Amino acid sequence: MTDMTLSAPARAASRNWTRIALRWLLFTLLGLFALFYLMPLFVMVTTSLKSLEEIRTGSLVAFPREVTFEAWRTAWSGACTGIQCEGLRPYFWNSVILAIPAVAISTILGAINGYVIAQWKFKGANLIFSLMLFGCFIPFQVVLLPMARMLGMMGIAGTIPGLIFVHVIYGIGFTTLFFRNYYVSIPQELVKAAKVDGAGFFRIFWSIFLPLSLPIVVVTVIWQFTQIWNDFLFGVSFSQAGTQPVTVALNNIVNSTTGVKEYNVDMAAAIIAALPTLLVYVVAGKYFIRGLTAGSVKG
Amino acid sequence: MAHILDIRNLYKNYGSTEILKDINVAIEPGDFLVLVGPSGCGKSTLLNCIAGLEPTSGGTIDIGGRDMTEVSPKDRDIAMVFQSYALYPTMSVAKNITFGMKVRGVDQATQEQKLQEVAQQLQIEPLLNRRPGQLSGGQRQRVAMGRALVRDPKLFLFDEPLSNLDAKLRVEMRTEIKKLHQNLNATMVYVTHDQIEAMTLATKIVVLKSGIVQQIGSPAEIYNKPANLFVADFMGSPAMNLIPARTKANGKGTRIEIERAGAAPLVLIDAHAKDLPEDVILGLRPEDIAEAGFRAGEDVQEADCLIDMVEPAGADTYVVSQLGGKHVTARLHAETSAQSGEMLPLAFDLSKVSYFVPESGERLN
Numbered sequence: 001m002t003d004m005t006l007s008a009p010a011r012a013a014s015r016n017w018t019r020i021a022l023r024w025l026l027f028t029l030l031g032l033f034a035l036f037y038l039m040p041l042f043v044m045v046t047t048s049l050k051s052l053e054e055i056r057t058g059s060l061v062a063f064p065r066e067v068t069f070e071a072w073r074t075a076w077s078g079a080c081t082g083i084q085c086e087g088l089r090p091y092f093w094n095s096v097i098l099a100i101p102a103v104a105i106s107t108i109l110g111a112i113n114g115y116v117i118a119q120w121k122f123k124g125a126n127l128i129f130s131l132m133l134f135g136c137f138i139p140f141q142v143v144l145l146p147m148a149r150m151l152g153m154m155g156i157a158g159t160i161p162g163l164i165f166v167h168v169i170y171g172i173g174f175t176t177l178f179f180r181n182y183y184v185s186i187p188q189e190l191v192k193a194a195k196v197d198g199a200g201f202f203r204i205f206w207s208i209f210l211p212l213s214l215p216i217v218v219v220t221v222i223w224q225f226t227q228i229w230n231d232f233l234f235g236v237s238f239s240q241a242g243t244q245p246v247t248v249a250l251n252n253i254v255n256s257t258t259g260v261k262e263y264n265v266d267m268a269a270a271i272i273a274a275l276p277t278l279l280v281y282v283v284a285g286k287y288f289i290r291g292l293t294a295g296s297v298k299g
Numbered sequence: 300m301a302h303i304l305d306i307r308n309l310y311k312n313y314g315s316t317e318i319l320k321d322i323n324v325a326i327e328p329g330d331f332l333v334l335v336g337p338s339g340c341g342k343s344t345l346l347n348c349i350a351g352l353e354p355t356s357g358g359t360i361d362i363g364g365r366d367m368t369e370v371s372p373k374d375r376d377i378a379m380v381f382q383s384y385a386l387y388p389t390m391s392v393a394k395n396i397t398f399g400m401k402v403r404g405v406d407q408a409t410q411e412q413k414l415q416e417v418a419q420q421l422q423i424e425p426l427l428n429r430r431p432g433q434l435s436g437g438q439r440q441r442v443a444m445g446r447a448l449v450r451d452p453k454l455f456l457f458d459e460p461l462s463n464l465d466a467k468l469r470v471e472m473r474t475e476i477k478k479l480h481q482n483l484n485a486t487m488v489y490v491t492h493d494q495i496e497a498m499t500l501a502t503k504i505v506v507l508k509s510g511i512v513q514q515i516g517s518p519a520e521i522y523n524k525p526a527n528l529f530v531a532d533f534m535g536s537p538a539m540n541l542i543p544a545r546t547k548a549n550g551k552g553t554r555i556e557i558e559r560a561g562a563a564p565l566v567l568i569d570a571h572a573k574d575l576p577e578d579v580i581l582g583l584r585p586e587d588i589a590e591a592g593f594r595a596g597e598d599v600q601e602a603d604c605l606i607d608m609v610e611p612a613g614a615d616t617y618v619v620s621q622l623g624g625k626h627v628t629a630r631l632h633a634e635t636s637a638q639s640g641e642m643l644p645l646a647f648d649l650s651k652v653s654y655f656v657p658e659s660g661e662r663l664n
């Protein structure tokens with residue numbers, strides 16, 4: 001009621017002040033959260049740039065007095081994983097040639113599955129979709145033994161194609177879910193119109209649905225890449241000496257130091273192992289948000 | 300002559316709900332069949348069944364003399380305009396229009412030529428490079444038309460193609476479609492809500508209600524001799540007057556009495572009607588009730604009526620009177636001296652009258 005006595009401009013001014021104050025409060029809070037999250041990264045980066053000597057004598061959160069990339073070099077090509085001392089490099093490439101096809105195949109299969117389930121309703125489509133969803137929630141541990149046996153029977157146990165196979169199977173549930181949910185919002189008339197125009201199943205997918213799919217492809221690729229690159233359990237269970245992915249090698253480096261613990265090398269190795277996922281987020285993060293919030297497509 | 304489209308005993312269910320019931324329609328080459336009916340009566344569903352986009356639950360559909368009931372849409376030789384346009388959102392207008400030709404392997408030069416023809420016809424030349432998302436509703440609708448018109452199919456299927464256009468454009472497009480129909484001698488099945496569209500375009504009208512065919516006939520038949528109360532009420536604007544009346548045989552003809560509140564019943568003598576039941580619903584279109592002296596003929600009968608309302612509508616003036624407990628509308632000439640609250644002699648043209656059974660709604664004469 002006191003507002004009634006204020007003139008209109010005065011009221012507007014006081015409202016403005018409240019708004020600005022609230023804004024600042026919000027930014028301060030967000031800034032604090034950001035600092036909190038960035039702290040470990042800061043420690044990792046600075047530690048990886050210090051010499052062992054400096055680590056032993058200096059403080060954990062201090063900037064390096066003298067920047068050296070020695071630890072990075074060691075981590076990349078000299079650190080020991082058990083008996084071999086080739087650094088992360090070979091395992092990093094293992095992860096690359098594992099993740100790229102696994103991401104590509106699971107995304108393509110997910111797109112086709114989603115397209116069929118959302119737009120080509122057939123008897124039992126809902127049941128199949130439910131089963132796939134269920135597949136998303138099966139814990140990794142449950143499938144380890146049956147999968148090992150299956151890979152053995154297929155003759156691809158301990159190989160990179162074997163790991164690709166595992167990741168594709170495990171990823172299809174998620175990728176199908178993503179694409180199906182995206183495609184159900186697309187009006188059924190599009191398929192009908194294309195059918196009348198004479199286009200078939202794959203033609204419609206290729207010419208009409210795929211061009212619409214960039215946001216959801218980005219979401220799926222980021223999701224799958226993060227999952228597959230960061231996976232440890234499948235990597236450690238289904239690989240052999242030469243085919244281990246980078247996560248397993250990182251673990252071996254950190255655990256197989258003899259004598260002094262080389263924190264700088266460990267940190268550098270950890271950052272190297274995490275770099276590709278970071279990169280994917282930086283490059284495609286904008287589309288990720290857009291893809292998650294993308295609404296239906298207006299004809 | 301061979302039917303170009305012959306639908307026999309067609310049924311369509313979604314789950315346990317029957318959407319279409321025992322549809323039988325046949326049309327000749329060059330026919331323009333218009334489907335009308337209230338929203339949700341199954342018009343789009345019927346069109347989808349003809350196109351092969353929805354499986355049928357019973358009956359057969361022949362197109363061009365071949366049983367197409369199980370044939371896929373692309374082999375039915377049809378083109379369709381969808382109610383929701385269904386334009387391909389990532390393709391330009393030009394690509395949308397030529398997609399069908401591209402899929403069918405038509406050569407580039409022909410595609411380009413057809414595209415230009417259609418774009419000119421539909422006045423969408425300046426839009427060819429835009430995406431559908433950058434068009435207004437009416438523009439989208441014309442693009443959707445264009446996509447059908449570049450083809451040369453046995454059968455065109457149109458699902459309310461003009462519903463989103465403004466009045467002027469709609470009239471233009473209506474004329475355009477009519478011309479197109481005459482020039483191409485194309486066969487068309489056309490869904491609309493618009494009475495005038497139905498009357499001006501159709502060579503044959505099908506009136507649907509709840510998935511059941513109410514009447515099939517030429518526009519004149521549907522308009523002048525509606526098969527039941529539903530059709531009588533649905534077709535025509537303003538609607539046909541449907542007045543409860545009592546009848547009594549009167550020599551060779553029939554004496555018709557219509558109750559009026561606070562006045563003696565209105566009595567008309569129909570010299571031709573015979574063997575009517577005692578209670579009927581009398582149907583007379585507004586234009587068949589005129590001001591006395593403005594309509595002549597041996598079946599025209601005059602009577603004084605109390606005018607409740609006068610509604611000038613430009614070219615005509617509508618007056619409303621209370622007869623048989625119903626508002627009855629008469630269409631008078633624009634310069635009428637009718638005043639609300641006064642008596643006016645009206646002329647009822649009984650040569651155009653329809654009689655219906657009150658309970659079943661069936662037509663009697």
Ligand SMILES: Nc1ncnc2c1ncn2[C@@H]1O[C@H](COP(=O)(O)OP(=O)(O)OP(=O)(O)O)[C@@H](O)[C@H]1O
Nearest residue numbers: 313314318336337338339340341342343344345382
């Ligand atoms: N996929 C479906 N599943 C179940 N019922 C449906 C489906 N599609 C349509 N229907 C029902 O079928 C009936 C007919 O629908 P249809 O779209 O053919 O109506 P319409 O005559 O074209 O109406 P409008 O004039 O509003 O376009 C409606 O009652 C509708 O609810």
Ligand SMILES: [Mg+2]
Nearest residue numbers: 342343382458
């Ligand atoms: Mg419809």
